[in-house]
Amino acid sequence: MTIESFPGSSGYIDADVDKKITYFSNSYVLGLTLVAGIGGLLFGYDTGVISGALLYIRDDFEAVEKSSLLQETIVSMALVGAMIGAAAGGWINDAYGRKRATLLADVVFAIGSLVMAGAPDPYVLILGRLLVGLGVGVASVTAPMYIAEAAPSEIRGGLVSTNVLMITGGQFLSYLVNLAFTEVPGTWRWMLGVAAVPAIVQFFLMLLLPESPRWLYMKKSKSEAIVVLSKIYDPYRLEEELDQLSNALEEEKHRKIAISYLDVFRIKEIRLAFFAGAGLQAFQQFTGINTVMYYSPTIVQMAGFSSNQLALLLSLIVALMNAAGTVVGINLIDHFGRRKLALSSLFGVILSLILLSVAFFLESSGFTNVGWLAVLGLTLYIAFFAPGMGPVPWTVNSEIYPESYRGICSGMSATVNWISNLIVAQSFLSIADAVGTGSTFMILAGIAVGAFGFVFMFIPETKGLTFDEVERIWKEKAWGSSCGSESLLEKGDES
Helix, strand or coil: HHHHHHHCCCCCCCCCCCCCCCCCCHHHCCCCCCCHCHHHHHHHHHHHHHHHHHHHHHHHHHHHHHHHHHHHHHHHHHHHHHHHHHHHHHHHHHHHHHHHHHHHHHHHHHHHHHHHCCCHHHHHHHHHHHHHHHHHHHHHHHHHHHHHHCCCCHHHHHHHHHHHHHHHHHHHHHHHHHHHCCCCHHHHHHHHHHCCCHHHHHHHHHCCCCCCCCCCHHCCCCCHHHHHCCECCCHHHHHHHHHHHHHHHHHHHHCCCCCCCCHHHHCHHHHHHHHHHHHHHHCCCCCCHHHHHHHHHHHHHHCCCHHHHHHHHHHHHHHHHHHHHHHHHHHHCCCCCCHHHHHHHHHHHHHHHHHHHHHHHHHCCCCCCCHHHHHHHHHHHHHHHCCCCHHHHHHHHHHHCCCCHHHHHHHHHHHHHHHHHHHHHHHHHHHHHHHCHHHHHHHHHHHHHHHHHHHHHHCCCCCCCCHHHHHHHHHHHHHCCCHHEEEEEEEHHCC
C-alpha cells in the first residue's frame, strides 16, 4: 500500500470560487507534509535532548564535568555536522532529488544515534554527535523544500510551518524522554539512542512517498510530475501550475550555463534573495532561540533551581510553549503574512530578553526569589518567538529562490543558520561566565533590535504568491518595476 492509496488522498483541491483552499483541504498534501516533517522532528529532538542528557553526561564523565569547553563541544559538534550536511544538502537535493536526500539523512542520523548510545568515552560521543548533525543538516534543507514544492501557494506558509511544528514537537518530545529516563540506569544513553526510532520510521514511510513534483518536472520525468500534481490540483489549476513549470524549464534551458554557487553572488536578483533569506536565518539564531533550547535546564539551574529533575520539568514547560506557539504561527502565517508576523514576534522577543536580563541582574545583585522571574522571561520569550521567528525564516527560504537555484540557495542559507547556531552554542556559557548572564541576554536583546530593522527594510511580503510571482519580486527589486506589469511588492504588502 502506497501513500497514493491512502483513503481520501486522491481527492484534488477544488479551485471552485465557492471553495476556499485550507490547510485540511487535501489529505494527500497533508500526508506528504507530515511524513516529510519527521525530518523536522529529528532536528528538534536532537536540539532538545542534549540539554537534558548533558546534565547526566557530566555525572558519568569526570572530564566533562571539569571542562566547560568539552561540554560546549559535545553540544556544538552536532552543529558542525549540521553545517556540513546543510552545505552539501543543497547540492544533493538538486542532483538526486528531495526523496533520496531524506533517505540518506535518515540512515546517517540513525547510525549517529546508535554510536552515541554506546559511546565508551566523551570522544566517541562527540563522533556520534557529528554523524547525527550531518543527518540533521541534510534534513533541515530538504523537508521545507519538499513541502513547499508540493503545497498550493495559498497554504504554503502553513504547511512549511508544520515542519517547524515538528521541530518544536521534537524538542517537547525530547524533554518528555529526558524526564522518563531520569531514574533509569544509563540515563543519557537511552535519551540519545532512542532518537534512531523516528529516523527509521521516516525511512520506511519515505519509500512510499513520491519525489517532489517540481523536481520531477525540472530534472527527470514530466509525466511522473503530472501524476503527483493531479492529486493536488483540479484540472484547471493543474494547467496553470504546468504552465509555470514549463516557463521555468524554458528559462533554465535558455541560460545555457551550468548553475554554480558563484551565481548566487553574481546575479543581482538571486543575491538580493539570498541576502534576505540568509539574514533571516542568522537572526533566528543570534536572537537566542537555541540558547534557550540547548541550555534551558542549565539556565533554570543558574536561576536558582538546583535539582536536575526540576530543571527538566521547567524546561518541559518552555518546550510546550514553543510547540503551542508554532501552532499559532501555522494559523497566522498565511493570513497575517510573513513580514508582519516576524516583526510582531521580534518586538515581543526584545521585551522578553530585557526581562530575562533584569532577572539575572537582580539575582547577581543579591536579590532572592527571582528565579521564577527568569523562568517567566524564558516562557514569554518562547511565546513571542515561536509563532513568528520560528517558522518565518524557514518558510521564506523555501519560497524566495528561483527553481534552478532553490536547492543551492536553501542549502547555503541553512548553512548560515547552522554556523550562527554553532557560534551561539559554543560561546554562550563562556560569555555568560565572562560578563554575566544578565549582560549576555541584554546583548541578545540588542541583536533582536537589529533583526527588527533588517526585516523591516529587506524582507518583502510573499503571502499567497506563486513561485513565479516571488521570483518577479526580486527582479523588480534588482532592476525596477518594469519587470512586471504590476508591482508585486505592493501586491504582497496589500495582501
